[in-house]
Amino acid sequence: MNRAGSIEAAFKGQLGSFTLDAEFTAPASGVTGLFGPSASGKTTLLRCIAGLQRFAEGYCAVDGELWQDKSSFRPTHRRAVGYVFQEASLFPHLSVTGNLLYGTRGRSPKPPADSIGFQDVVTLLGLSTLVDRSPKHLSGGERQRVAVGRALLSQPKLLLMDEPLSALDAQTKSEILPFLQRLRDSLSLPIIYVSHDMREIERLAEYLILMEAGRVRAAGRLNQLQSDPAAPLAREQIATVTFDSVVSGYDAGYGLATLTVEGGQFIAPMANVTIGNRQRVTIAAADVSLARELPLRTTVLNNLPCRIVSVTRIATSEMIVVLGLGTDGLGGRLLARITRWSWDQNKFAEGMAIYCQIKSVTLLAS
Amino acid sequence: MAGSLAPDIWIAVRLTIELAAVTTIAVLLIGTPIAWWLARTHLWCKEIVATIVAMPLVLPPTVLGFYLLLLLGPDGPGGRIAGLWGGQTLAFSFTGLVIGSVVYSLPFVVQPIRNAFEAIGERPLEVAATLRAPPWRAFWTVAVPLGRPGFLTAAVLGFAHTVGEFGVVLMIGGNIPGETKVLSVAVYDYVETSQWREASILSGGMAIFAFAVILSMILIQKRVARIGK
Numbered sequence: 001m002n003r004a005g006s007i008e009a010a011f012k013g014q015l016g017s018f019t020l021d022a023e024f025t026a027p028a029s030g031v032t033g034l035f036g037p038s039a040s041g042k043t044t045l046l047r048c049i050a051g052l053q054r055f056a057e058g059y060c061a062v063d064g065e066l067w068q069d070k071s072s073f074r075p076t077h078r079r080a081v082g083y084v085f086q087e088a089s090l091f092p093h094l095s096v097t098g099n100l101l102y103g104t105r106g107r108s109p110k111p112p113a114d115s116i117g118f119q120d121v122v123t124l125l126g127l128s129t130l131v132d133r134s135p136k137h138l139s140g141g142e143r144q145r146v147a148v149g150r151a152l153l154s155q156p157k158l159l160l161m162d163e164p165l166s167a168l169d170a171q172t173k174s175e176i177l178p179f180l181q182r183l184r185d186s187l188s189l190p191i192i193y194v195s196h197d198m199r200e201i202e203r204l205a206e207y208l209i210l211m212e213a214g215r216v217r218a219a220g221r222l223n224q225l226q227s228d229p230a231a232p233l234a235r236e237q238i239a240t241v242t243f244d245s246v247v248s249g250y251d252a253g254y255g256l257a258t259l260t261v262e263g264g265q266f267i268a269p270m271a272n273v274t275i276g277n278r279q280r281v282t283i284a285a286a287d288v289s290l291a292r293e294l295p296l297r298t299t300v301l302n303n304l305p306c307r308i309v310s311v312t313r314i315a316t317s318e319m320i321v322v323l324g325l326g327t328d329g330l331g332g333r334l335l336a337r338i339t340r341w342s343w344d345q346n347k348f349a350e351g352m353a354i355y356c357q358i359k360s361v362t363l364l365a366s
Numbered sequence: 367m368a369g370s371l372a373p374d375i376w377i378a379v380r381l382t383i384e385l386a387a388v389t390t391i392a393v394l395l396i397g398t399p400i401a402w403w404l405a406r407t408h409l410w411c412k413e414i415v416a417t418i419v420a421m422p423l424v425l426p427p428t429v430l431g432f433y434l435l436l437l438l439g440p441d442g443p444g445g446r447i448a449g450l451w452g453g454q455t456l457a458f459s460f461t462g463l464v465i466g467s468v469v470y471s472l473p474f475v476v477q478p479i480r481n482a483f484e485a486i487g488e489r490p491l492e493v494a495a496t497l498r499a500p501p502w503r504a505f506w507t508v509a510v511p512l513g514r515p516g517f518l519t520a521a522v523l524g525f526a527h528t529v530g531e532f533g534v535v536l537m538i539g540g541n542i543p544g545e546t547k548v549l550s551v552a553v554y555d556y557v558e559t560s561q562w563r564e565a566s567i568l569s570g571g572m573a574i575f576a577f578a579v580i581l582s583m584i585l586i587q588k589r590v591a592r593i594g595k
Contacts, residue, residue, distance in 0.1 A: 052492050076495035077504075083496035089489050093511040102507075103497030154497045 004064035007032070007158065007190060011048040013055025020044050020055065020214045026192070026207050028063040028158070031184050033201035033222070034194045036211030042194045043086075045211065046160050049192070050083050051076040062158050063190070082151030082159040087167055088143035090135035096146055097131045103154025116187065121149040124186065125179050141172035145179060152183075159191045165200060177203055181366055198233075202242050202282055203364050227322055227333035229312040234320055234335055239285040241335050242364075247277045256301070259361070263324065263331010267301045268361040280364040285320060285335035287359040292346055294355050302358035306334065308350050311343070319343055323356055334358075375564060377544050378552040385460070385548060386528040389467040393524045394517070396468060397475035402505070404476070405483035416480075420473045430470060431537025438462045438538060463539045463546055467528045474523040482516020483509060515590040519583060526579040530572070 010023035020041045026032040034042050047053035049060055051067065051074060060067040067074045090099050100118065122128050125145045135143060144164055151159060164180075165173045177200070184191065184204060195201055201208065201222070208225045210217040210232065218231040226233050226241045233239060245266065249258035250273045257270035259279055266281065295303050307329025309322040319340050325331030329351075336356060348354065400419060404412055422430055435457055438444030444456035444465070456462040486509060494504035510517070532550040539546030541555065549568060556565035 050496060052495070076492070077498050077500050081496055083493070085489070085493070087489075089493050091490060091493070091508060091512075102494070102499070150497065 003061075005029070007049075007063070007192070008059065008061045009045070009049055010057075010059040011045065011055050012057040015044060015053070018044070018214060020048070022211065022214065022216045024209050024216045024219045026190075026209065026219065028190045029188065030206040031191045031193050031204045032207040032209060033205030034192055034209050034211060035198065035201055036196065036217075038196055040211040041214040042196075042211050043162055044214075046083075046162050046192065046194055049158070050081050050160055051079050052083075065157070080155065080157040082154055082156030084144070084147050084151050084159070084161040084164045086163045088135075088140075088147040090138075090143055090146055090150075092135055094135070095131075096127070096133050096135060096138070099135060099146055100127075100131070100150050100153055103150060115155045116152055118153065121152050124152075124182060125149045139172070140168050141176050144168065144176060148179070148183070152187075152189075156189065159189055161191060161193045163194050163196070166195070166197075173200075178365065180204060198238075198240070202240065203280070206244075223333060227335050229310060229320055229322060234285070234312075234322075235314050237286075239320065239335050239337065240282045241285070241333060242280060242282050243332055245279050245281055247273055247275055247279050250275065261325065261332050263326030263329075264304045264306075266304075266358070266361045268363060270363065278366065280366060282362045282364060283334060283358055284360070284362070285337040288323070288334060288336035289357045289359070290321065290323075290336055290338060290342075290346070290348060291355045291357060292348075295357055298357070300357045300359055302361060303355055304358070306331075306354060306356045308348060308352050308354060309333065310350055311348075313340065317341070321348075327353060329353070374543050374547075375552065375568065378547055378549050378568075381460075381544060381547065382529055382549040385463055385467060386525045388464050389471060389528045390521055390525045392464060393468045393471050393475045394521060397472055397520065397524075398479055398517075400472075401476045401479035402483055402509070404480045416476075419476050422470050423473050427470070427531065427533025428537055431466065431534040434462075434466045434469065434534065434538045438465065457538050458540050458542065458546060460545055463535060463548075466534045466538045467531060470531055470534050471524045471527045474527050475520040478516045478519040478523065479513065480516075482513035482519075485516075486512045515586060518586055522579060522583055522586070526576070529575065 005028050007026045007028050012021045018039070018041065022041060022045050034045065036042050044053060048055060048058060054073065059069050066072065067079050091102065094102065100121065122131065125148060127145060127149055130138060130142055130146065135146070138146065148164070165176060168176065181204065193201070193204055205222055207220070208222045209219045210225065212232070218225055218228065220228070222242050225231050226239070228234060243261045245259035245261045247257055248260040248265070250256070250270070255269055255271065256267050257273050259266040259268060259281060268281070304325060305327045306323040306325050309324045309329060311319050311321045313319050317339055319338055321336040321338060323334040323336060325334060334356060400415070404416055436442050438456035440455045444462065445454060448454060448456050456465065490508050490512060491504050494508045499507065530550065532554070535546065535548055535551055541547050541551055549572065553565050553568045556562070556568065
């Protein structure tokens with residue numbers, strides 16, 4: 001245990017009538033989504049990692065640094081952790097600048113080279129017009145941005161975010177998400193992001209931990225977990241799979257971009273294309289249908305060779321099919337929701353090389 | 367006008383202000399940690415401690431004074447402490463009055479500070495901890511500034527309550543001019559010796575003082591409510 005490059009956590013304990021018994025390992029880089037229904041223990045788990053909640057049994061190591069085990073416990077103020085609470089919780093007696101700088105005091109005047117500076121944070125989070133104001137005169141979204149900046153300036157090695165957008169309206173949410181994406185892309189800071197909204201996770205996370213009733217139900221790469229029929233996500237009506245693609249071509253005349261993923265290429269309408277850019281896309285299971293032969297003369301843009309990896313019956317009428325992209329089926333995983341009748345009529349079988357038709361590829365803003 | 371008054375009025379006024387000032391400082395220093403503990407601990411025994419602190423609210427001042435007399439007198443711990451500098455007793459001295467006033471005013475100071483700390487809640491202190499503030503820094507930079515209205519109320523009440531005490535002073539302090547003869551005792555004396563003019567001037571002054579204190583308390587609370595969150 002206690003390896004560099006990973007976050008390892010295991011906590012067991014009782015809080016009133018709630019029992020937490022959660023254990024996971026996640027990469028100490030990128031965004032890890034912590035997803036689950038309310039009261040599944042996401043916040044409690046996050047508080048344990050921060051040392052705000054202490055259970056009798058606990059283990060926590062971040063990127064090779066031990067924060068707690070059977071015999072030792074580092075109090076919160078000695079953990080290099082940043083925490084963004086659901087409500088911004090700014091200090092009302094301090095100005096925005098005072099809030100931002102609260103975690104920088106008592107530090108050596110010469111910060112290490114990889115530390116993030118005040119100006120960096122102000123630029124990254126668009127705070128330049130806010131710094132002289134009092135927290136009382138900020139909107140909900142502005143407060144939350146200040147709270148994120150305040151956490152960043154304490155130079156954390158791990159940023160914990162507890163549903164930072166859930167107290168905001170949809171409009172403000174969509175204003176803040178780009179800031180969080182910028183933060184993810186420009187800092188090499190691991191983030192654990194709690195949410196009960198899969199749309200937020202899809203936009204931000206690369207790794208996913210699924211919680212249920214105080215336990216970790218499953219953990220893995222986002223695409224893997226979304227396409228795993230044993231995990232609960234694939235069985236949902238709105239089951240979706242996320243891909244990180246690279247923009248590899250553009251037909252300016254028709255406004256269509258080619259997006260390369262592992263094992264195939266998607267075509268999607270796109271404006272403002274930069275070749276080589278990363279583009280995250282989602283494909284809903286309900287938008288994928290199967291064909292034994294390459295469909296000809298169809299209006300569907302995306303007809304890709306793939307293989308049937310597995311099939312799971314989820315209702316009398318419906319099945320969920322996991323597909324591997326590419327003729328060898330070793331590429332990215334895709335879900336298709338089809339009727340059992342179609343499956344039987346067309347004599348599909350696991351391992352069969354077929355074609356999938358994708359009616360819609362959704363581009364996520366980045 | 368003032369010149370025609372007995373000079374011991376001014377001695378009593380000065381002594382009262384001195385006593386109230388020293389007591390306020392002492393009671394804030396003692397009451398703040400108690401209030402912090404009461405607001406933050408989850409131990410079952412905390413309400414027992416809170417009850418002991420609050421007892422002077424209910425006890426007749428003479429009863430409180432009686433126990434303090436035993437405590438401060440030659441045979442109590444107070445007498446032994448006084449022995450350190452060659453004294454015999456802490457009773458009938460300014461130090462004794464301060465100790466008595468601190469005990470007497472403690473509930474008036476602990477309660478508003480405890481309320482203020484409880485109103486702050488856990489969250490701001492948790493935020494401070496996640497920003498690497500050790501507990502003592504979180505206390506000074508977050509709990510104290512956010513609890514300021516509570517401290518203000520506590521200081522005003524502690525001061526005013528000490529100015530107004532009578533029974534305890536009479537029990538443990540007696541009536542030594544310049545040492546233990548405070549305003550309330552002086553009024554009593556003047557009435558006893560039929561000096562009505564002096565008694566009415568002092569009483570009038572005390573009434574104005576009480577009015578000013580209560581009004582300022584109300585204004586502080588209004589201001590706090592307006593600033594709000």
